[in-house]
Structure formats: C-alpha cells, structure tokens
Amino acid sequence: xxxxxRRLYFVGLGLLGLFSATALMxxxxxxxxxxxxxxxxxxxxxxxxxxxxxxxxxxxxxSVNKSGGTVRFTVTDTVESLTIQYNGILPDLFREGQxxxxxxxxxxxxxxxxxDVLAKHDETYMPPEVADALKxxxxxxxxxxxxxxxxxKPATTSN
Numbered sequence: 001x002x003x004x005x006r007r008l009y010f011v012g013l014g015l016l017g018l019f020s021a022t023a024l025m026x027x028x029x030x031x032x033x034x035x036x037x038x039x040x041x042x043x044x045x046x047x048x049x050x051x052x053x054x055x056x057x058x059x060x061x062x063s064v065n066k067s068g069g070t071v072r073f074t075v076t077d078t079v080e081s082l083t084i085q086y087n088g089i090l091p092d093l094f095r096e097g098q099x100x101x102x103x104x105x106x107x108x109x110x111x112x113x114x115x116d117v118l119a120k121h122d123e124t125y126m127p128p129e130v131a132d133a134l135k136x137x138x139x140x141x142x143x144x145x146x147x148x149x150x151x152x153k154p155a156t157t158s159n
Contacts, residue, residue, distance in 0.1 A: 007090075022029060035101075036054035036055055036101050036120055037053060037056070038057055038080075038124040038129055038133050039057055039075060039079070039080040040079045041083075042080075042106075043080050047103065048106055049106055049108050051105060051106070052105050053103075053104070053106075054101055055082060055084070055101070055102050056075070056096065056099070056100065056130055057075035057076070057082070057130055058077070058097060058099055059073055059094070060073070060074040060076050060081060061097060062096065063096070071088075072085050075102070077130060077133035077137070078133065082112055083110070084102050084104075084111070084113075085113055085114065086102065086104075090119075093119035094117065095119075100119050101118045102114035102116070103115055
C-alpha cells in the first residue's frame with residue numbers, strides 16, 4: 001500500500017467517524033428541538049412520567065382554580081385540553097384566554113406538573129405553534145395580528 005493511498009484511507013475513516021458522530025448527536029437531541037408541545041401533540045406521544053418538557057396553549061375560560069399556593073387550570077389548542085398544576089405565583093400577564101407556556105413534567109395521573117409558567121408578553125403575541133393549531137381548527141381570529149401587520153407595512157400610494 002502506498003503512502004498516498006494510506007493517507008486517503010485515514011482521511012476517509014476520519015470523515016466517516018465525523019459524519020457518524022454528527023448523526024448520533026442529532027438523533028439524541030431530536031425531541032429537545034421543539035420549543036413546546038400543544039395538548040394535541042402531547043396526547044399523540046408516549047411520554048415518560050419524569051421527562052421534562054414544555055407545553056403551550058390557551059388557558060380555557062373558567063378553568064382556573066386557586067387553592068392556597070396551588071393553581072390548577074386547563075390549557076387547550078381548541079382540539080385537546082390538558083390540566084396543569086402549578087405551585088407558586090403566576091405571572092402578572094396570566095389570565096383566562098391567554099397564551100401560555102408551562103415547563104415541567106407529566107404526572108402519572110395525566111396532570112402536567114409545572115415548575116415554571118410563562119405568559120405572553122403583550123396583547124398581540126401568540127406562539128406560532130398555537131396560532132398554527134388555531135388556524136388548522138378554524139378558530140383563528142387575527143384581530144391583533146392584522147393591526148400589527150398594518151403597522152409594520154409602509155403605506156404605499158398609487159398615482
């Protein structure tokens with residue numbers, strides 16, 4: 001075997017190893033790439049009870065139940081609903097009909113046990129995944145989105 005051919009084999013093996021390592025790494029983090037799951041996506045998945053994840057959706061009207069420091073509420077994407085339990089102080093922007101993202105783990109009884117609850121940051125923001133789910137279900141009402149888009153577009157005049 002010549003020196004040039006041996007060097008070519010080492011380069012080929014090195015590239016093969018690099019591609020294999022990259023493929024394994026991307027496979028390992030595949031489930032962690034999603035920012036959060038909607039209740040419909042979560043019901044379609046098999047989730048280990050202690051697996052940490054994020055769940056997002058709209059807080060259902062009339063579902064907030066406060067008992068001491070514990071708050072139970074239901075989040076929906078208009079197709080499926082999920083009960084969330086949170087111990088702590090909710091963000092100031094939290095209210096019914098509001099888009100939220102909760103981080104925590106799924107309990108054995110099917111109730112999501114949240115460690116953190118994040119509320120949307122202004123009256124026109126909605127997470128893209130929640131907006132997509134609302135569009136698919138036919139319940140999309142972009143009142144705030146049209147005003148925001150009108151402000152973002154420069155006015156054009158035709159002569």
